[in-house]
Amino acid sequence: MTETPLIKIKNLNVEFPLGRTLFGKPPMLRAVNDVSLEIMPGQFYGLVGESGSGKTTLGRAILRAVPISSGEITFDDADIHYDVGSLKKKDLKNYRKLAQLIFQDPYAALSPRMTVRDIIAEPLEVMGLTKNREETDERVRDIAAKCRLNLEHLRRFPHAFSGGQRQRISIARTLVCNPNFVVADESVAALDVSIQADILNLLKALQNQLGLTFLFISHDLSVVAHICDHVAVMYLGSLVESGPTRKLFDNPSHPYTKALLSAIPSLDPDERTKAQKLEGEIPSPANPPPGCKFHTRCPMAEDRCRKEAPQWRELSQDHYAACHFV
Amino acid sequence: MSLLTVENLTLQFRTDEGLITAVESVSFEINSGEVLGLVGESGSGKSVTAKSLMQLNPSNAVYSPESSIQLELENEVVDVLSLQDSSELVVVRGGAISMIFQEPMASFAPALTIGYQMVEQLLIHTSMSKKAAATLSVEMLERVGISDAGQRFHQYAFELSGGMRQRAMIAMALSTKPKLLIADEPTTALDVTIQAQVLDLMKDLVSEFGMAILFITHDLGVIAQVADRVSVMYLGRIVESGPVRDVLHSPSHPYTKGLLHALPKLDELDKPLTPIPGDIPSPLERPPGCVFHTRCPEVLADRCNVSIPTRTKVSQFHTASCFAIDSTGKAA
Numbered sequence: 154m155t156e157t158p159l160i161k162i163k164n165l166n167v168e169f170p171l172g173r174t175l176f177g178k179p180p181m182l183r184a185v186n187d188v189s190l191e192i193m194p195g196q197f198y199g200l201v202g203e204s205g206s207g208k209t210t211l212g213r214a215i216l217r218a219v220p221i222s223s224g225e226i227t228f229d230d231a232d233i234h235y236d237v238g239s240l241k242k243k244d245l246k247n248y249r250k251l252a253q254l255i256f257q258d259p260y261a262a263l264s265p266r267m268t269v270r271d272i273i274a275e276p277l278e279v280m281g282l283t284k285n286r287e288e289t290d291e292r293v294r295d296i297a298a299k300c301r302l303n304l305e306h307l308r309r310f311p312h313a314f315s316g317g318q319r320q321r322i323s324i325a326r327t328l329v330c331n332p333n334f335v336v337a338d339e340s341v342a343a344l345d346v347s348i349q350a351d352i353l354n355l356l357k358a359l360q361n362q363l364g365l366t367f368l369f370i371s372h373d374l375s376v377v378a379h380i381c382d383h384v385a386v387m388y389l390g391s392l393v394e395s396g397p398t399r400k401l402f403d404n405p406s407h408p409y410t411k412a413l414l415s416a417i418p419s420l421d422p423d424e425r426t427k428a429q430k431l432e433g434e435i436p437s438p439a440n441p442p443p444g445c446k447f448h449t450r451c452p453m454a455e456d457r458c459r460k461e462a463p464q465w466r467e468l469s470q471d472h473y474a475a476c477h478f479v
Numbered sequence: 480m481s482l483l484t485v486e487n488l489t490l491q492f493r494t495d496e497g498l499i500t501a502v503e504s505v506s507f508e509i510n511s512g513e514v515l516g517l518v519g520e521s522g523s524g525k526s527v528t529a530k531s532l533m534q535l536n537p538s539n540a541v542y543s544p545e546s547s548i549q550l551e552l553e554n555e556v557v558d559v560l561s562l563q564d565s566s567e568l569v570v571v572r573g574g575a576i577s578m579i580f581q582e583p584m585a586s587f588a589p590a591l592t593i594g595y596q597m598v599e600q601l602l603i604h605t606s607m608s609k610k611a612a613a614t615l616s617v618e619m620l621e622r623v624g625i626s627d628a629g630q631r632f633h634q635y636a637f638e639l640s641g642g643m644r645q646r647a648m649i650a651m652a653l654s655t656k657p658k659l660l661i662a663d664e665p666t667t668a669l670d671v672t673i674q675a676q677v678l679d680l681m682k683d684l685v686s687e688f689g690m691a692i693l694f695i696t697h698d699l700g701v702i703a704q705v706a707d708r709v710s711v712m713y714l715g716r717i718v719e720s721g722p723v724r725d726v727l728h729s730p731s732h733p734y735t736k737g738l739l740h741a742l743p744k745l746d747e748l749d750k751p752l753t754p755i756p757g758d759i760p761s762p763l764e765r766p767p768g769c770v771f772h773t774r775c776p777e778v779l780a781d782r783c784n785v786s787i788p789t790r791t792k793v794s795q796f797h798t799a800s801c802f803a804i805d806s807t808g809k810a811a
Contacts, residue, residue, distance in 0.1 A: 350743070376743050
């Protein structure tokens with residue numbers, strides 16, 4: 154591709170201090186470890202992994218919601234170029250308009266004391282994007298219609314809505330300031346299946362309509378398979394495999410990706426397999442294993458895996474994995 | 480007779496807004512050594528149904544007079560709803576029936592060790608000595624696959640990972656040798672790889688202990704993996720039930736069909752996801768007639784919104800409550 158990526162991440166590390174020490178530096182927990190990836194404009198980029206794999210931290214680092222320890226994140230759109238790690242006041246404010254977040258739990262994300270209209274209008278008012286109330290109202294009505302909310306809903310309070318409707322309110326609030334890039338962090342995880350499909354279709358429709366780029370964070374591989382064009386799999390802070398959705402799901406290369414895929418419970422009662430199930434649990438990121446981080450649970454692990462971290466290699470076009478055996 | 484027989488269970492909650500129906504005319508039975516899956520979305524009444532088996536619902540719950548829950552034990556038949564105070568309820572609460580919950584962190588007391596809590600319930604339900612109870616507890620922890628069980632026994636819930644906590648919860652629930660285990664979304668809070676481990680463990684335990692499991696979940700995939708029979712609930716009613724193969728391979732009720740279509744499937748990536756139209760009605764505005772008619776794509780005018788469909792036989796053990804299925808069992 155000759156296009157420039159919208160988001161480009163190079164050797165990103167995010168570390169958190171573990172407690173405080175009187176002298177010297179406290180031990181650090183590396184939540185994101187040497188991650189590099191590129192998100193193209195208009196892409197629906199999926200990020201999967203178990204809890205504790207660092208996917209949320211990575212998403213937040215891109216939004217500058219957590220401090221970046223080292224590495225580089227750049228944002229390029231037409232004539233705008235931002236080095237996300239070193240943004241200062243005014244630029245950071247501008248960046249916040251361009252990059253937004255949809256939260257996981259629509260029950261916790263909406264203030265119970267504000268009407269839906271006020272909730273959706275708040276970003277416009279805070280960022281001073283509109284000149285007067287009429288303009289604000291127009292923008293709110295416009296985005297509400299796009300998110301399939303009735304005008305009559307705008308006067309009500311969040312408690313009157315079901316989970317699916319709340320998530321639509323939450324999406325409307327995220328999109329009201331016309332961002333280019335949206336991080337959707339487990340945005341359908343708290344919803345029922347019948348509603349989940351509706352929200353996924355809505356996100357996809359909004360992407361086409363508004364030309365958005367998504368980073369879709371999820372632990373659910375079947376959801377990611379359906380909605381994303383490109384998928385990256387994370388384990389203990391590092392990327393283990395990434396590639397176009399089809400390639401990755403038809404031909405998973407890393408043993409972790411394979412195990413994740415086979416752990417999805419099949420809908421067919423005749424397919425009760427016990428094959429390829431992972432033993433053990435994800436190790437603590439405060440004390441990651443040496444060598445390949447996955448070796449403690451990997452069915453293929455050998456001596457080499459315990460000592461030497463595997464390289465990130467291109468297997469076929471756009472399909473990468475980090476494993477000694479691929 | 481089956482181990483547990485529930486008939487016409489109707490349960491309402493007294494609230495400031497009036498009586499709210501949570502469960503309506505629910506009937507099912509569970510045999511020993513069988514796993515019955517109960518699926519439905521949030522608000523469908525599956526947890527409330529399970530809790531009424533142990534009378535765990537809050538005090539504003541009103542059971543209708545027709546409701547009956549019979550539990551058959553070796554030497555007696557217990558009428559669960561007639562049990563009055565907690566001393567009588569001990570027979571079902573933790574005795575013949577144990578329950579494991581969705582969020583294992585919230586189910587353990589944070590300030591007491593895992594071991595203390597395991598021993599405590601054994602002392603209440605059995606005539607074991609403290610020492611014997613401790614030995615059995617460590618054995619159970621080992622049985623569910625917790626390494627260094629002796630050490631874990633003295634630890635607190637926060638020192639265990641999510642998967643391990645759920646294993647400890649299962650060990651605790653099984654140590655009193657219950658006849659029926661109620662598992663309320665036991666794997667929902669777990670990662671897929673851990674979920675697969677816990678499901679395998681539960682399947683092994685059913686065959687080893689020969690108990691029955693009432694498995695509550697919203698995930699049809701999990702049901703396909705563990706259940707023998709399944710009942711699908713919507714707004715407090717069971718709309719379809721039958722052997723898991725029949726229900727998942729040839730669903731009859733439009734709601735079950737809708738749920739299956741809405742599910743993203745890995746082998747059908749090109750098919751668009753079809754959501755069930757509309758939202759679940761608020762429990763305050765319970766639709767008349769068939770509860771699903773407000774969202775049903777196969778709704779029949781002047782019929783579904785007026786009268787309540789009865790259970791119709793689809794095949795030998797497979798039933799569904801829908802007017803669109805005619806008496807021959809074929810979907811119209």
